[in-house]
Amino acid sequence: MTISTTSIDPRRAEQNQKQRQLPGDPGRPLTRSRGLGRNMRIVSTVLISLWFALPFLPLALWAFANNWSYPDLLASRFGVDGITAALQNGAIEAFVRSLLLALVVAAIATPLGAMAAYALARGKVRHATLVTAILFSPVVLPPFAAVLGINIVLLRAWIPPTVGVVLVLVAVAIPYTTFSMRVAYASYDSGFDEEARTLGASARSTLWRVHVPLITPALARSAFLAFLVGWSDYLITLVVGGGNIITLPLIIASSASGIGNEASVAVMSLSAVIPPLILLAILARNRTMKSGSTQ
Numbered sequence: 001m002t003i004s005t006t007s008i009d010p011r012r013a014e015q016n017q018k019q020r021q022l023p024g025d026p027g028r029p030l031t032r033s034r035g036l037g038r039n040m041r042i043v044s045t046v047l048i049s050l051w052f053a054l055p056f057l058p059l060a061l062w063a064f065a066n067n068w069s070y071p072d073l074l075a076s077r078f079g080v081d082g083i084t085a086a087l088q089n090g091a092i093e094a095f096v097r098s099l100l101l102a103l104v105v106a107a108i109a110t111p112l113g114a115m116a117a118y119a120l121a122r123g124k125v126r127h128a129t130l131v132t133a134i135l136f137s138p139v140v141l142p143p144f145a146a147v148l149g150i151n152i153v154l155l156r157a158w159i160p161p162t163v164g165v166v167l168v169l170v171a172v173a174i175p176y177t178t179f180s181m182r183v184a185y186a187s188y189d190s191g192f193d194e195e196a197r198t199l200g201a202s203a204r205s206t207l208w209r210v211h212v213p214l215i216t217p218a219l220a221r222s223a224f225l226a227f228l229v230g231w232s233d234y235l236i237t238l239v240v241g242g243g244n245i246i247t248l249p250l251i252i253a254s255s256a257s258g259i260g261n262e263a264s265v266a267v268m269s270l271s272a273v274i275p276p277l278i279l280l281a282i283l284a285r286n287r288t289m290k291s292g293s294t295q
Helices: 010-020 035-053 056-063 081-088 091-121 128-135 143-156 161-186 191-198 203-232 235-239 248-256 262-294
Strands: 065-067
Touching (some): 056 065, 056 081, 056 262, 065 081, 065 262, 081 262, 091 128, 091 161, 143 161, 161 203, 191 203, 203 262
């Protein structure tokens, strides 16, 4: 039997195809970007960006202000004295130490949090409520009291200050990584792992070629949270480190407690924002690329 296509109207066929589409399908009016909605999104994005960017404007002005006295609206003389003072105070060395500390904390806390989240999400832990409470206790306990108590234990155990700082920061970061990964595992389909094992893949091959690639975005978010814990810490590094680890937050706090250090404090404060912003931009870019590839 032959079907003649000469009598088919292309416009009518296209209209029929659009009518058969569901409301959530691409091309339907509900999913098309309207002018008003797009303008509102642009305006809201600009306002939110200004809300977060405006606090950095005084820091940027102070960073290059050599002389700024009251009641002058702007500095009377601009220069790089703040950058020079920050470098003389050891800002570069402290920046490197903070970066290494944050990377180490993220490298340890992220897999530990992922394993804990997997065990809790799959019901492989007895007394899950008690275990969850223990894991999240660093967030609930008073920071100063908890750090002082832990510091006494570390001193009596003859644990080096650097190792002690890393251990305590990892313990503080684990609640964040566990919660982030538990949300990811709540929607994870274990059928992918089972299918790979059915097709003959080993447990190690399934882990590295199937499981880890699927949870990579969640791992990246968890690592970012753990990085922030190690990067921005002040209290644990000060008390447990005992002055042996001089990080960027310690130098900023020490300089801010003095008089006439506004320019150098502004420079170091701006430098402290750079790594988190870079990591956040990378996460946002990867998410945008992933969402664009799935459309």
